Amino acid sequence: MNELNRPVTEVAAGILLDVEGRYLLGQRPEGKPYAGYWEVPGGKIESGESVFAALKRELQEELGIDIESSEELVVLEHDYPHAYVRLHVSIIREWSGVPKGCEGQLLSWQLLGDAMPTVEPLLPAAWPMLEKLRLLKV
Numbered sequence: 801m802n803e804l805n806r807p808v809t810e811v812a813a814g815i816l817l818d819v820e821g822r823y824l825l826g827q828r829p830e831g832k833p834y835a836g837y838w839e840v841p842g843g844k845i846e847s848g849e850s851v852f853a854a855l856k857r858e859l860q861e862e863l864g865i866d867i868e869s870s871e872e873l874v875v876l877e878h879d880y881p882h883a884y885v886r887l888h889v890s891i892i893r894e895w896s897g898v899p900k901g902c903e904g905q906l907l908s909w910q911l912l913g914d915a916m917p918t919v920e921p922l923l924p925a926a927w928p929m930l931e932k933l934r935l936l937k938v
């Protein structure tokens with residue numbers, strides 16, 4: 801619970817960063833809240849699961865890749881009408897496989913140097929993590 805007495809949904813989000821300075825966004829599939837919005841891949845952390853284990857599982861399910869390591873970027877919270885979420889955001893530089901939209905979702909590689917993503921709309925809570933990513937000058 802948080803100070804608003806709402807349960808907190810813990811979420812792991814992974815920013816895949818390639819050697820050309822690009823990161824990956826995916827479009828939320830039909831049937832989920834905010835369907836059609838673009839997001840950083842990831843999903844809910846299951847009870848007893850570590851952030852890394854959740855990321856590994858979600859990116860395997862959503863993108864068909866196997867991540868090898870991750871670095872924590874930021875933890876941020878967002879109060880949506882459907883849920884209060886705490887997002888554990890990590891950067892992933894090492895993975896095997898080629899990301900595909902395993903749940904039928906569209907994917908889009910974005911240039912880190914660009915001020916705005918070329919796809920829209922983005923989930924509201926995706927903006928602060930992308931801002932943090934740019935400040936890092938990775």
Ligand SMILES: Nc1nc2c([nH]c(=O)n2[C@H]2C[C@H](O)[C@@H](COP(=O)(O)OP(=O)(O)OP(=O)(O)O)O2)c(=O)[nH]1
Pocket residue numbers: 811812813832833839840841842843844845878880883885887923924925926
């Ligand atoms: N993956 C991801 N989720 C985000 C981002 N920003 C943001 O607010 N969220 C929120 C949306 C959802 O309320 C929650 C993630 O839940 P989800 O619905 O994608 O998770 P899931 O795949 O485990 O869902 P489910 O179908 O099992 O219920 O986090 C983001 O950039 N990436």
